[in-house]
Amino acid sequence: MNNDQYDLFERTLQEQAEKWIHTIDGGMAMSYFIKEALYWKKRKGWKVCGAKFIGERVRWLMTKKKVQTDEPYRLNNNHITYMAYYAERKCPELKGFFRHREQQKKKGNMAVVVRIKQKESVA
Secondary structure, X not given: OOHXXXXXXXXXXXXXXXXXXXXXXXHHHHHHHHHHHHHHHHHOXXXXXXXXXXXXXXXXXXXXXXXOOOOOOOOOHHHHHHXXXXXXXXXXXXXXXXXXXXXXXXXXXXXXXXXXXXXXXOO
């Protein structure tokens, strides 16, 4: 097992997403994510939106534009929530645009409901 594979198992989902966002593919996806969110907020007048909707739009746009990367384009569903938090930090206009819900985090055999806390610092 190489270091990248080991990191995937050792890191939390948030750490994995933050690391991916700072790659070339992740940065490109985040750019589309923010542009799409702003489009639906400003031009269409939406007050709130689900991050999954914007994530699916990003998938569609990246496929439509036939983005050339080293491997086939993939957007991990686990990253979409963190992309929304990141977009809110990077673009204050999007603050409160995404609906956030409580998520379940498994501990042993029990599921514990936790709220993902947003980092206050701007990355």
